[in-house]
Amino acid sequence: MRYGRTLATAGCGLLVATAALSGCGLKSGSPLVDDVVPGSIGQGLPLKGASLIVTSKNFSEQIILGSMIGLAFKAAGAEVLDRTNIQGSIGAREAIKSGEADAMYEYTGTAWITYLGHDKPITDPLAQWRAVRDEDVKNGVTWLPASSLDNTYTLAINQANNAKYHLKTLSDVAALSNSDPSAVTVCVENEFASRDDGLLGMEKAYGMHIPASNIQKMDAGIVYTQVAKGTCLLGEAFTTDGRIKAMDLDTMTDNKHFFPNYNAAPELNSKAFHKYPAIAGLLDPISKRLTTQIAQQLNALVDVDGQDPHDVAKDWMIQEGFIKKG
Template sequence: MFTRSKLSTTVGLSAAAALLLSACGGSGAEESPNEGLLEGAEITAGSKEFTESVVLAQITSLALEDAGASITDQTGISGSATVREALETGEIDFYWEYTGTGWVNILGNTTEDVPEDLFAAVSEEDQENDIAWLEPAQFENTYRIAVKEDFANENDLTTMSDSAAFIEENPDQGRVCAASEFINRDDGLPGLEQAYGFEYTEVVELDLNLIYPQVGDSCEFGEVFSTDARIAANDMVILEDDQEFFVEYLGAMTLRQETLEEHPEIEEIMAPISEQLTAEVMMELNGRVDTDGEMPEDVARDWLEENELIGG
């Protein structure tokens, strides 16, 4: 079964009390809205290494387990290519992906030829790889470049075009902190510099989690994710992508077609969850992990229970 982290003393006592009431015939916990739908199913969960991907995997795992599935946790896989390979080879059954990543990095298309309905195009094309995309959530988490708020104000920086001009005039203040994947992706740093016709003076490669505190120190500019609560927590502002280089990055659960065919109930279980996952919700959940220090599983469980998406 899915491995659980330790709960706080208060929560642990509450859970124990609820269990005792249930054993005595009481009606402590609410029933699961999907009880028994996945009874006997064995599903392996995957995710990328960053907070949002792990939180989404925890949300999904808890919802599927609540419906009766046995979940094996293989979350925290480093790199989009690695986790996608794990999905294709059957090492995992699902993980959450983004439409822009699917279009460019997985399916090999360009950032210049993007269909109007990107999700439909990605979903249809990926069927050839026996990968299913469930209906996307109500949030987009795209790459962005951010700077310290006071640095932006001092130098009148509001857009990426502003920053390109600034770096041309001030090469000594043109350092960017970025993670390895962004540095090497066509829809990341290389494409961004080409689209805006400039180059950063220096690229400082860091683990994604180290970028936020280093902006304003090791570098003036930093790669960020648009739903990351650490942007505000570190007094940073996002530069507007005024040339609309970054493609749409809607979040959606991807899973092996074989898994979906064997357990079509997964789509029914996940639909109301995706419907409630907005940008505001994701930023709040990400913040509870990254800035408040809570465990992803605890954050996921709280949100699911508060919205009556699993049994309480």
């Protein structure tokens, strides 16, 4: 849920900033009890004696990524408190800033626009990450290198419909909307439909002409099923969503780079990182391995197959050789 990720109430952020541990979903957490030991990371137990807190927002991908951090810390010898699954973006963010939590995966576009207040995204993913890293240091936040996992917006179409229209890019959608406006029906969540950084801005940037009567607003989760059934030709989607592959949907390339890059990168409380700089050596190899396609696969195990996100993270970490069972 993009807006669940990037927009949260200011009141919730203030509650966390004043160290309240309730009301925003920030809980006392539970100790990570997994019996894991170093694999390719954590050799020599560089975090032995450390007590660290991991957090995440409250959707599948975030819980998976937060669990990966916790498991890496645990294998490296740390005692880990699990505070993943925090409601909204602001709660988890403020926990990192205040030191209520030490580490999480965050998205570069979310930080640049929502937290740091910029209107225009930076097209180059590396330049976007560098700009976030350099500006956020003043907030007591350290960013480690980003993954290529990019959970940004796209439009999805089922393969039966795309066999007819052969759409590959958002420019292709714009061309169809101008040549045959009645053919382009779009399912979107309510907020995305009305925002300048959502459907309205995308239409303007690409010169799309979609009749208002052809735009159907609904809950985000329903969009995928409606596109799969063909109720809508196109639907708002997120590039790492596991339902894209599970439902055999095609997605459009944002060839004009209208939407921000939402690359996942470790976001750390700077005091914690300065105390335990070995964290970088633990998380960098994980970030290098994470891709949009891997995220789709892992998210599908949770959102389609019903597996537990922590178990999905642990199985992947072991499969990749980062950690081993104790």
